[in-house]
Amino acid sequence: MNMEKPSLRKIIDANKETLESARNKTSRSSDRKHKYPVTDSGIDAHNYEYFPEKGGMVDYVKQKLVMLSENEKFRILDYGCGENCTLRELKNQLGNQSDKVELLGASAGDPRKHEDEVNDKEKGIGFLDLKSPSTELAKSNEEKYDLIISIMTFMHLPDPLRVIKQLYSALAIGGEMRIDWKITSTLIVDKDGHNYYTIAEKLLKLLTDQGIEIETFKNGMIIRKKDDKPLKLPVEYADVAEYNESGDWNVFYKLKD
DSSP, X not given: OOOOOOOHHHHHHHTHHHHHHHHTTSOOGXXXXXXXXXXXXXXXXXXXXXXXXXXXXXXXXXXXXXXXXXXXXXXXXXXXXXXXXXXXXXXHHHGGGGGGEEEEEEESSOOOOHHHHHHHHHHTEEEEETTSTTOOSOSSGGXXXXXXXEOSOGGGOSSHHHHHHHHHHTEEEEEEEXXXXXXXXXXXXXXXXXXXXXXHHHHHHHHHTTTOEXXXXXXXXXXXXXXXXXXXXXXXXXXXXXEOTTSSEEEEEEEOO
């Protein structure tokens, strides 16, 4: 007798308690405690969480600039930049070294005040509206980024693994991504649809199995790109993303055969 295989939607509805238990393993943004006072730009918080090295984000970038040849630029993308505060503050703190960086913020819509938009143009800080259907993060190798940061963004994405692949593709060889991958409600379901894993449990293995160099910190990871091989994630988007009470997305993926 042929039995219809239950849809992932039905499996999810029948396993509410299991899903809630799995999601409770994931660090949430409400658990984050800042060691340092957060300025209007928030760059202090970003320093210690995303750049655990001594000296934080600014010193990290300065060390990279020292290694550049005379005409080279260090290209930085802030994915989910909001009002572009982080890049604006970074530009200010770099002082006379700021002409060695190219900065681009990307966000869904442009929430910047008019004066900040004018200020960004004057300082050469770019902005990319992700809502535009023609948006491309990197159209050529020359436009790829040496550093990509994504701060407090992934919980707001209905398809975060697709974005990770896009960002990795836009990363230059030798470059780094620093992303907040743990603080999401993303779950990965096994092939039969019965066992659920948090993104924190599965994503590391999916990446390290491909030989990708990874370093983790409290709520995120550093992904280093050492060659031009494309990133492959053997999952399929389940198309059952839900907006939850916290204002984040519950996202489901299924492992491919």
